Amino acid sequence: MVIVIAALLFTAVRLFQGRLSVLKCLLLSTVLGSTLIYFSFQSPIITVIWLPAFLVGVFMVFPFKIACLTNITFWLIITYLNFIHLHIEIALRSAMSSGLIMLLTAVIVKTYNEAIHAAESVATKDPLTGALNRRTLIENIELESERVTRYGQTCSIIMIDLDNFKTLNDKLGHGVGDEMLVNFVKLISQYTRKNDKLFRLGGDEFMLLIPGMDAQTAQTFIARIQNLVPAQLTVEHVALGMSFGVCEITADTAVEQLLELADQALYQNKAQRKKKQKDS
Structure with missing residues (x-):
């Protein structure tokens, strides 16, 4: 008893x-x-x-x-x-x-x-696309930053912005735009691993968290996806593009600084792509 x-x-x-x-x-x-x-x-x-x-x-x-x-x-x-x-x-x-x-x-x-x-x-989670939402972003980056600092692991974050999304919305309507966002998240999920995490920051802005991948490898990885986006996400001759900015998480770096660095890299990539389009 x-x-x-x-x-x-x-x-x-x-x-x-x-x-x-x-x-x-x-x-x-x-x-x-x-x-x-x-x-x-x-x-x-x-x-x-x-x-x-x-x-x-x-x-x-x-x-x-x-x-x-x-x-x-x-x-x-x-x-x-x-x-x-x-x-x-x-x-x-x-x-x-x-x-x-x-x-x-x-x-x-x-x-x-x-x-x-x-x-x-x-x-x-974002109710439209199923990607993680902005609320969980800081928590996940802090967790990976702690692993990098404590165990010397590598991890990269990739800021993503979809080009021509506003044009697609204005021309074909928000319903088609929402469908393209969903399809973009599906495309990302096909080429990422189980431990990789995609966050929707708002509108057509996303962030990809990739544990175990340094900046150079992440750059090569996301560039391949960048080439796939226009081919797979095109509606009535309006093709989406994708700009990105890669930042590797380093020991004891503040989350706000990491996000700022990724954002800066994104705008550099976007400017380079616009210049390339003009030159061609």
Whole structure:
């Protein structure tokens, strides 16, 4: 009994600290489940009393899939033992009530998790394109800057601006413009890695965060995408272009300075492209 109460108190404390790791899930479920199985032999009625609390507690602190697997496993084992050691009516009522509690708790937790995920998505992502929004940009750059400073890793940021976007909006309407923004984000996602992050700063301005890539490599990488944009993002003879500015994150450099350097590189690239177009 002391073990069960201690484990439940631990579970209550963990409610305020977030989900458990997989290893701790295994250890806690083994201790609690084994204790309940032990009581199924020594005093089955105690198992009937504590089983619902065990099922709910597991859903509260375990990752959802692990909680489902753990609860179903121990519910089946303990229900089987209850039918052996208890009167069939008591065992049946225990199985039905604890099973219903397990099902309802699973539905509530799943709905809650989905609501939290949706809220986080709204808070961090641009609703039109699905790219990360400006609110998360500083946090991510600071995180990568800390890794560069502490571990000597490399990381580059790329400021991106779409050329001819205003012309496309004025000529074909904002609906087509929005569609082109979505297609641009899809194009970027085809050529970037899972750890690369694209942010929409507003309008037709984006920023790409590329961990593990120095400025020279990032320059070569984004130049290839720059050549693809006009070919793949053209509507009724209006072709989008793309200007970019690359800045490598260096140790102990302020985020504001990094953004300013990337912005300066962007306007240099834009000026060079305009000059090249005039000369041609």
